[in-house]
Amino acid sequence: MDADGLSRLLSPDGWALLSALPPYDERLAMPLAERLRAEGLHPSLVAAALTQSRLRARARTKLGDFADGMLFTPAGLEQATRLEVAAHHARRYRDAGLTHVADLTCGIGADVMAFAGVGLRVTAAEIDEMTAAIATVNLRHFPEARVLHTDGTTLDLADVDGVYADPARRAGGSRVHDPAAYQPPLDLVLAVRERVPALGLKLGPGIAHRDLPADARAQWVSVDGDVVELGLWFGPLAPEGPGRSALVLAGGQAHVLAPDEPAHAHVGALGAYLAEPDGAVIRAGLVGDVALEVQGRLVDPTIAYVTSDELRTTPFATTYRVLDQMPFGLKRLRTYLRERGVGRLTIKKRGTAVVPEQLRRQLDLRGTQEATIVLTRLAGHQSVIVVEPVAPSDAAAAGER
Incomplete structure (x- = not known):
């Protein structure tokens, strides 16, 4: 447009x-x-x-009914924060007692809507002229928000007590992995906390732990199983102090895994149940804490699958009942599935180079039954685990124990 x-x-x-x-x-x-x-x-x-x-x-998948009254650019929509996640951002600022937030990179205004929606005054900057105009339209019902067409790093922060930024991480249609190539560069935004300690950043979830600032509360966020962002929170926005955590949003519920120190899990034999930790938990390096919650162990020291002998569920993992296991082999697996009339197969994998769609074609599935298999390593060997999802009623009963 x-x-x-x-x-x-x-x-x-x-x-x-x-x-x-x-x-x-x-x-x-x-x-x-x-x-x-x-x-x-x-x-x-x-x-x-x-x-x-x-x-x-x-x-609509990100912003629900609000989308029907908004305008967008393709890039702005791509980077826009989901409304459910933006609401969690806004509550951090409100709960910290802040009143005036500067959004240095407001885009189409999704986060600003959430900030203004909890009563915060917002000065929003957008360097692209058309995107700034669109943000102004989108924020027309929020008198608390003011949009400026300017470089957010040049804003006067004298009367601001909180800062937020979501640096652009794409250029020419490709994803940018070097933080120095973000717009604005990550180091430039991080320097803002010297003037305004209450700084929050939304980044891509793939950043290595070694590259995280030591004073940051790093929180990986997933929505219905999809890891959508890494939030870095500083000063009053991180009352829990520096560290790593996971925010899992699923089915309208929010669950936070935030241990004082990541737990260490031992490795052991496959048990009666298999837990697949949420992607946010894996990114945060908190798989050991899932093992602790379900009183389980890892199936391999380098694989993010947890196994247990008893059914103990957690909102931070999807739990399966183990039905069978075997060494991986195409002929063996094909025979196994055909004998059981499996025609629809869900393939999950971790720690293997097998391509699920290619394997599905090679299996030449026929039949009316459904099955789920997990391809992974057990005791260092490529293996197949046949599983079934634990029914919600069984999971609820386990949670009551």
């Missing part, structure tokens, strides 16, 4: 058109565009409206 398209979209007629469009359907987009242009609507307006309709449909 160019400036002309945005201008036309923000007119009363343009906004009415966007509001009147049917739910986005890729198959119908071209015929709809042709009809609208034939009715005399400007091509730039039609293109902008359909682009926003498509982006709004995608945005």
Whole structure:
């Protein structure tokens, strides 16, 4: 969407058109565009409206119903914080007693919405002019928020008591892995805590532990099993002090795993149950704490699977009942599954180079039954574990013990 398209979209007629469009359907987009242009609507307006309709449909997974009243850029939507996660960010600032937050990289304004929604005053900066204009539209219902088209690192922070930043980590469509190449560079943002100790950063979850600042509370966040970010929190925003933790958001519930020190788990034989730790837990290096919770052990010193002899569940892992195990071998596995009439197979893997889709083709599955297998190492050997998910009722009963 160019400036002309945005201008036309923000007119009363343009906004009415966007509001009147049917739910986005890729198959119908071209015929709809042709009809609208034939009715005399400007091509730039039609293109902008359909682009926003498509982006709004995608945005609902992150922003829910709020998406229907917002505008987006593709890059802005890609980096936007999920509303559920942004709410946790905002509560950190509110609970720390802060009142005025500067968002140095506001993008389309998702985090600013959450900050303003808990009553914080927000000065939001965005270096890209069109994105700043879109953020202004998105924040029109929040008088607590002010959007500035400027470089956030140049903001006057004299009356600010909290700072937030989500540096851009893509360039030319590719992901940037060097923190010095972030926009703005990570070191430049970290220096802000010398002026405003209450600093929060949203980063990609792949950063190595050795690269984390020693004074940071690092929290990896997952939403329904998808690891979405690493939050770094400093000063009053980290009342628990420096360290590593995991925030697991699933089914509308929030669970935090934040040990004083990561636990060490021993390695042992496969038991009756297998626990697959959440990705946020794995990224945080807290698999040992999951083992502690379920009174289990690792199946291999380098593999993030935990096994136990009794059913003990935790919100930080998915639990399976072990049905069978065998050394990995294509012929053996194919025979095993065919004898049981398995036609639909879920393949989970860790610590093996096997490609699940390639293996599925090689197995030539036939039948009506379903099965789940785990490909991993047991006692240093490539193995297959046949499992079934523990039923919610069984998990609930185990949790009551």
